[in-house]
Amino acid sequence: MDPAAKPPPGEKVPPARDLTPYEEVQARIIVVPESSPRHILIGLNDRNPQLHDVYRLNIETGERELILLNDANVADWVADLEGNLRLGVRVTEDGGTEILRVDGTELTPVFTCTVDETCDPIRFHKNGRQLYLSTNQGNRELAELVLLDPETGATELVDRDPEGEVDFSNAIFSRATDELLATSYAGARLRIYPKNATFEKDLAVIRAALPRGDLLFRQPTRDDRLWIVKPILDTDNGPNYLYDRATGKVELLYRPYPNIPIEHMAEMEPVTYTARDGVEIPAYLTLPKGVEPRNLAVVIMPHGGPWARDTWGWNPLAQLLANRGYAVLQPNFRGSTGYGKNFLELGNGQWGTGSMQHDITDGVAWLIEQGIADPSRIAIMGGSYGGYATLAGVTFTPDVYAAGVSIVGPSSIITLLNSIPPYWVPIKKLFHARVGNPEDPADLERLRAQSPLYSAADITAPLMVIQGANDPRVKQSESDQIVAALRDLGRTVEYLVAPDEGHGFANELNDLASYAAMERFLAEHVGGRYQGEMRPEIADKLEAITVDIETVDVGMRE
Numbered sequence: 001m002d003p004a005a006k007p008p009p010g011e012k013v014p015p016a017r018d019l020t021p022y023e024e025v026q027a028r029i030i031v032v033p034e035s036s037p038r039h040i041l042i043g044l045n046d047r048n049p050q051l052h053d054v055y056r057l058n059i060e061t062g063e064r065e066l067i068l069l070n071d072a073n074v075a076d077w078v079a080d081l082e083g084n085l086r087l088g089v090r091v092t093e094d095g096g097t098e099i100l101r102v103d104g105t106e107l108t109p110v111f112t113c114t115v116d117e118t119c120d121p122i123r124f125h126k127n128g129r130q131l132y133l134s135t136n137q138g139n140r141e142l143a144e145l146v147l148l149d150p151e152t153g154a155t156e157l158v159d160r161d162p163e164g165e166v167d168f169s170n171a172i173f174s175r176a177t178d179e180l181l182a183t184s185y186a187g188a189r190l191r192i193y194p195k196n197a198t199f200e201k202d203l204a205v206i207r208a209a210l211p212r213g214d215l216l217f218r219q220p221t222r223d224d225r226l227w228i229v230k231p232i233l234d235t236d237n238g239p240n241y242l243y244d245r246a247t248g249k250v251e252l253l254y255r256p257y258p259n260i261p262i263e264h265m266a267e268m269e270p271v272t273y274t275a276r277d278g279v280e281i282p283a284y285l286t287l288p289k290g291v292e293p294r295n296l297a298v299v300i301m302p303h304g305g306p307w308a309r310d311t312w313g314w315n316p317l318a319q320l321l322a323n324r325g326y327a328v329l330q331p332n333f334r335g336s337t338g339y340g341k342n343f344l345e346l347g348n349g350q351w352g353t354g355s356m357q358h359d360i361t362d363g364v365a366w367l368i369e370q371g372i373a374d375p376s377r378i379a380i381m382g383g384s385y386g387g388y389a390t391l392a393g394v395t396f397t398p399d400v401y402a403a404g405v406s407i408v409g410p411s412s413i414i415t416l417l418n419s420i421p422p423y424w425v426p427i428k429k430l431f432h433a434r435v436g437n438p439e440d441p442a443d444l445e446r447l448r449a450q451s452p453l454y455s456a457a458d459i460t461a462p463l464m465v466i467q468g469a470n471d472p473r474v475k476q477s478e479s480d481q482i483v484a485a486l487r488d489l490g491r492t493v494e495y496l497v498a499p500d501e502g503h504g505f506a507n508e509l510n511d512l513a514s515y516a517a518m519e520r521f522l523a524e525h526v527g528g529r530y531q532g533e534m535r536p537e538i539a540d541k542l543e544a545i546t547v548d549i550e551t552v553d554v555g556m557r558e
Helices: 197-209 316-323 341-345 355-369 385-396 413-418 422-434 441-449 452-458 476-488 508-526 536-545
Strands: 027-031 039-048 051-058 064-068 074-079 085-091 097-103 106-113 119-124 131-135 144-148 155-159 170-173 180-186 190-194 214-217 226-232 240-244 249-254 268-274 280-286 296-300 327-331 373-383 403-407 463-468 493-498
Touching: 027 074, 039 064, 039 074, 051 074, 074 119, 085 119, 085 422, 097 119, 106 119, 106 131, 131 155, 155 180, 180 197, 190 197, 190 214, 197 214, 197 240, 197 249, 268 355, 280 316, 280 355, 296 355, 296 508, 316 327, 316 508, 327 355, 355 373, 355 385, 373 385, 373 508, 385 403, 385 452, 403 508, 413 422, 413 441, 413 476, 441 452, 452 476, 463 476, 463 508, 476 493, 493 508, 493 536, 508 536
Parallel strands: 296 327, 296 373, 373 403, 403 463, 463 493
Antiparallel strands: 027 039, 039 051, 051 064, 074 085, 085 097, 097 106, 119 131, 131 144, 144 155, 170 180, 180 190, 214 226, 226 240, 240 249, 268 280, 280 327
16 A cells, blocks of 8 residues: 555545455464564465464565475464564464474474463564564463573573563554563553663653543664554543653554543443352453443353454443443453463363353352342353353353343354364364364363254253354354254244454444444343434344345255
8 A cells, every 4th residue: 555645535545456356265474574674474374274384574565475385284383583484373282382493394392382381482583583472481470570491492581570460461662672561561551661770760650641531652764763652541532742851752553543522431340259169260241331230231241263352442342331321341252361370271172061161150149249240130241262151151150141132153063163274274283272172072062052053942041142254263153053043942032143354243233233233232132322313324234244044054054
């Protein structure tokens, strides 16, 4: 894209040219080196859909040059600051992770983690020899920032959480010198620790000017003089500020969503509660603004992944729900990342009928004990793994929830694992280790018991299912089969399918239409408020993506 070009009529951005115009191919950017601005390294799986070969791509001409053929099951690639391909990352036979040094066309293992350990490359050191690596390998419980020497495999500690609470989260580097400026850790809130005296002074100046919120530093100018700083806030989607290091001035640059009435937004509170077996579960609670937090309708909103986590800050869906009168709980159930090796391990094999789902259910019990929740008006809603947890919630704990909204959620773990996209095959062993292997008879029996589809008769709460027709991760058949099963059982089920979406919605009209349907559905079955009127184009889109459940034919998709 030429940023100076004039946008076409009716468009807001200049025209762009597709540099990888290949059908049924996933393109990945490996590195955009500043030292070679006309070339980038990319991964393409056009030769083998399971593996990405490495190419140098000329962004002006679209010409590509093969750098390395991937015949070693490498799932990811790492380049140094000069744009040279240096490392590969692959999943081992037992689901662990192996970092390999690139020696021409040869790959040499230099660092290995087990399935329950982390070894995530961050970036190369400015010396060009060592790699910044986040890892909890060995006797480390929490992931630390270390320097790895790919030639010897030796590591040296750079930083660990001073509070001993959570895994290493992120690092801030100088663009001018490539030195480490600060580290950060996402506990209940984000904590930043300067590693450079000048940056420490900068941080104090910025914090004095922006006292509220957690600070996110975006990439600076090449000389490090100007930084864009975004305060992470719970009641505002982050105004962006410009910080001038030379003058110490912090000024508002722009607000990404200036029309949001932030005075009406609800605060998000970090909370913890104790699960039935004594494990402490961190979570975030958003309560309706100006309403006494007693006997409220509630939406439980488990995150996707599941190897991810929720953090404090702006969440538009939580804000919408709070505005409609719901308390919103976002639990970081075991199996979530960021809380150490043991907390992640506790989620292995625990989908649906195990502790991962119990942690969500126990969050409901905690809200009821606190007097916040009306036990008869509790819904569950989520996307991806959160969609699965929604289906599991209404299936395995049918007395807990009055309604559920599953967004691109798998209904059968077995069919999910058997339909993994080709480019996920290198990490299929990870799924087998953490979730289960359908080819193992013992695992197959458990996976079937943990799959809502096979216990659909136990679902009594009304369910809304939302799906993208082009989803490569959770196929439409996952939603089709649960909708058809509930239809045939005479249950209340509504179905939205967007033909132009994948794993989650990106189109604005699809988003607005699905939210309009969702809030009406929740209002009908759980009792919150909803906006009945909508613009004609949103109404038309909602009509277009609403599926007549009588037309769902599972057999055509099997």
